[in-house]
Amino acid sequence: VTPMILYVFDNYKGNRADEYNTNRLIGLALKQYTDDHGLAPLSSTDITTICRTSKGKPFIENLPIHFSVSHSEHQWVCLVGPNESGIDIQKNHHVNYEAISRRFYSQEEQQAVLKGGLDTFIALWCRKEAFIKYFGMTMGETMEWLNVARNGEPVNQIEHDGIIIKFTDLRVSHDYQCVAATRTKEQIWIKKLQID
Numbered sequence: 001v002t003p004m005i006l007y008v009f010d011n012y013k014g015n016r017a018d019e020y021n022t023n024r025l026i027g028l029a030l031k032q033y034t035d036d037h038g039l040a041p042l043s044s045t046d047i048t049t050i051c052r053t054s055k056g057k058p059f060i061e062n063l064p065i066h067f068s069v070s071h072s073e074h075q076w077v078c079l080v081g082p083n084e085s086g087i088d089i090q091k092n093h094h095v096n097y098e099a100i101s102r103r104f105y106s107q108e109e110q111q112a113v114l115k116g117g118l119d120t121f122i123a124l125w126c127r128k129e130a131f132i133k134y135f136g137m138t139m140g141e142t143m144e145w146l147n148v149a150r151n152g153e154p155v156n157q158i159e160h161d162g163i164i165i166k167f168t169d170l171r172v173s174h175d176y177q178c179v180a181a182t183r184t185k186e187q188i189w190i191k192k193l194q195i196d
């Protein structure tokens with residue numbers, strides 16, 4: 001088994017700000033992944049030809065390695081592994097979460113938020129975005145039907161079109177929540193992204 005690895009870069013300053021933009025960081029994460037697993041290194045063409053779907057999902061064609069990216073404030077993360085995945089990281093911001101959940105969350109999700117407050121609001125948000133990123137969808141197209149709470153709690157898995165998606169909570173930093181969406185329950189290692 002090849003464990004999935006979540007690479008964490010904690011000095012992200014946005015895509016326009018400096019040389020460490022998402023594409024460059026994806027390249028570094030993929031290079032580190034092949035090194036960490038003793039896999040054949042990717043060619044520099046592979047690493048520099050990152051495509052995007054029309055809905056924004058980044059990928060590299062014909063590569064047996066899959067990845068998903070998320071960032072929030074100065075934390076940038078990339079989940080890398082042999083299979084498709086989705087990742088989301090969110091800072092525990094004190095937003096008006098009750099109003100946002102009334103507007104955008106399902107009935108079950110709203111009940112969970114009433115019970116669990118901001119932490120639950122963010123746990124649900126991360127699940128939604130990780131799910132969306134797994135499928136390369138958008139927030140808009142899932143708004144009507146995506147429900148990631150049951151019995152007042154965030155779920156650990158959901159079924160969509162006959163596919164079961166598992167959620168894994170990852171401890172990246174104390175004031176952030178991070179959730180991975182994968183097809184099977186994965187062992188996920190967390191590593192600092194090496195910047196040269």
Ligand SMILES: CC(C)(COP(=O)(O)OP(=O)(O)OC[C@H]1O[C@@H](n2cnc3c(N)ncnc32)[C@H](O)[C@@H]1OP(=O)(O)O)[C@@H](O)C(=O)NCCC(=O)NCCS
Nearest residue numbers: 022054055056057058069070071132133136137138139140
């Ligand atoms: C996909 C979505 C949930 C991402 O939300 P976000 O707040 O930008 O999420 P994060 O900051 O956690 O992650 C951003 C990263 O996710 C990746 N990403 C963007 N869209 C994606 C998608 N549809 N699927 C998978 N990954 C996606 C990108 O790598 C992006 O990083 P980058 O902009 O630095 O390259 C949300 O932005 C969304 O619904 N976007 C759709 C936009 C849209 O409607 N486009 C029009 C085409 S229909």
